[in-house]
Amino acid sequence: MAGFEILDPTVEPRRQPLTYVPRPDSLKGKRIGLVENTKFNSDRLLLKIGEILKKEYGAAETKMWRKHNAGVPAHKEILDEAACSVDVVVAGIGD
Amino acid sequence: MTARISSQRYAVEDYQEALDLCYQRGWTDGLPVVPPTESAVRAMLDAVGLEPDAQVAFITNRQVAISAEKVAINAVMAGCRPEYMPVVVAAIEGIADPRWGYHGPATSTGSAAVLTIVNGPIARRLDVNAGDNLFGPGWRANATIGRAIRLVMRNVVGTLPGRLDRGTFGHPGRYTYVIAENEAESPWTPLHVERVGCRPTDSAVTVMAALSPIQFYNQLSATAAGVLGTACDAMRYPGQVGQPNYCVVLAGEHMRTIAADGWSKADIRKFIFENTTNTIAHFKRTARIPGEVKPGDETATRSLVISPDDILVVAAGGRAGSFSCYIPGWGGRTSSEAVTVVIKERSA
Numbered sequence: 001m002a003g004f005e006i007l008d009p010t011v012e013p014r015r016q017p018l019t020y021v022p023r024p025d026s027l028k029g030k031r032i033g034l035v036e037n038t039k040f041n042s043d044r045l046l047l048k049i050g051e052i053l054k055k056e057y058g059a060a061e062t063k064m065w066r067k068h069n070a071g072v073p074a075h076k077e078i079l080d081e082a083a084c085s086v087d088v089v090v091a092g093i094g095d
Numbered sequence: 096m097t098a099r100i101s102s103q104r105y106a107v108e109d110y111q112e113a114l115d116l117c118y119q120r121g122w123t124d125g126l127p128v129v130p131p132t133e134s135a136v137r138a139m140l141d142a143v144g145l146e147p148d149a150q151v152a153f154i155t156n157r158q159v160a161i162s163a164e165k166v167a168i169n170a171v172m173a174g175c176r177p178e179y180m181p182v183v184v185a186a187i188e189g190i191a192d193p194r195w196g197y198h199g200p201a202t203s204t205g206s207a208a209v210l211t212i213v214n215g216p217i218a219r220r221l222d223v224n225a226g227d228n229l230f231g232p233g234w235r236a237n238a239t240i241g242r243a244i245r246l247v248m249r250n251v252v253g254t255l256p257g258r259l260d261r262g263t264f265g266h267p268g269r270y271t272y273v274i275a276e277n278e279a280e281s282p283w284t285p286l287h288v289e290r291v292g293c294r295p296t297d298s299a300v301t302v303m304a305a306l307s308p309i310q311f312y313n314q315l316s317a318t319a320a321g322v323l324g325t326a327c328d329a330m331r332y333p334g335q336v337g338q339p340n341y342c343v344v345l346a347g348e349h350m351r352t353i354a355a356d357g358w359s360k361a362d363i364r365k366f367i368f369e370n371t372t373n374t375i376a377h378f379k380r381t382a383r384i385p386g387e388v389k390p391g392d393e394t395a396t397r398s399l400v401i402s403p404d405d406i407l408v409v410a411a412g413g414r415a416g417s418f419s420c421y422i423p424g425w426g427g428r429t430s431s432e433a434v435t436v437v438i439k440e441r442s443a
Contacts, residue, residue, distance in 0.1 A: 006113050006130045008103040009122050009168040009250040014158045038427070040385055069430045071199025073156065 028058035033086035139167035142177035152191030173243035189302035200304030207425030208268030210305035215298030218275035225275035241271025281410035303433035314417035319356035327370035340424035346412025
């Protein structure tokens with residue numbers, strides 16, 4: 001029987017190494033960045049988390065940034081500012 | 096063209112085995128596909144003069160390069176004819192454009208489909224339906240071009256339902272959502288000429304992250320303002336607030352009534368923009384935006400879109416019937432923007 005060949009329509013996503021920055025042993029005295037994704041109440045949720053991190057874990061301060069919208073990564077200004085003004089960042093997405 | 100096609104090959108005995116393999120591997124949208132053989136894929140590539148490894152687009156957030164070869168394979172599977180390939184390629188370029196913002200409309204629970212509007216001579220040459228049964232079945236170009244776009248999203252970018260496509264409802268237009276503008280009968284400037292300054296002899300495709308078409312009916316008005324007043328009444332109570340775009344599709348009867356009053360597309364956009372505002376109080380009462388109603392909210396208003404230019408006006412649909420429709424865009428005001436891409440055709 002005369003068979004034939006078909007071609008694979010899929011691709012493997014490009015693999016790239018992800019390197020995690022070492023986590024701090026403690027949040028005591030650390031500056032916390034909060035990246036808000038524009039969804040309803042995400043700012044309130046992150047501020048609440050920031051308060052908990054200060055009150056219960058001894059973090060020094062919090063600073064919040066707002067992304068352009070929920071579907072895009074944090075833009076360059078956020079990354080540049082966060083890199084030189086905070087020690088850890090809390091971000092997330094949800095509805 | 097002799098450059099190597101590098102995709103993995105699977106040997107099959109017959110069509111049934113090929114189909115079973117495609118289903119088994121999760122490569123279809125649920126409907127049977129055309130087996131992508133090398134000769135069929137080469138014909139697709141030849142139609143656009145692209146080497147197999149030419150990059151058509153890059154989806155940043157997925158770090159996925161979409162090669163001409165993969166577009167061609169998926170276009171074959173979708174049932175496209177080779178001459179549809181320039182439209183498919185342009186549409187893929189459009190959804191990969193950062194303004195379209197692939198990640199949002201492809202992934203969101205909000206379930207957008209890729210409304211694809213074809214303009215220019217290619218639409219007529221390929222018989223892309225612009226008339227009766229506009230969104231319905233029966234036209235190979237409409238059925239397979241949109242299907243090819245979705246198969247590329249699925250198979251190349253990994254936009255799989257339940258995984259990276261988290262749509263709450265999905266969308267029937269995710270099988271296909273392709274229309275052409277009825278330039279032959281339209282009294283107005285075609286969409287691509289208005290949006291990106293094409294010549295009418297150019298061909299282009301416009302992609303918009305879109306929800307479903309919603310039909311409205313007006314058999315009574317003999318004026319532009321009358322017909323569009325009905326449209327505005329329907330449009331100003333959206334299911335959500337703050338879409339970046341709306342598309343208004345005006346079918347034959349309404350098109351002729353509006354044109355008889357001498358209204359241009361710019362006039363139509365301005366009228367709709369001005370007559371679809373709502374008060375902040377209304378949005379708060381109906382839980383579209385958060386917060387208690389404050390005194391000023393009864394007079395403060397919010398427009399449907401940021402600018403009249405965010406409303407895409409398209410002449411299309413059947414000649415008979417006092418119906419037209421509007422299509423809300425997906426997402427928030429800055430999430431996704433309709434993108435028009437000029438179609439590159441090989442010179443004969």
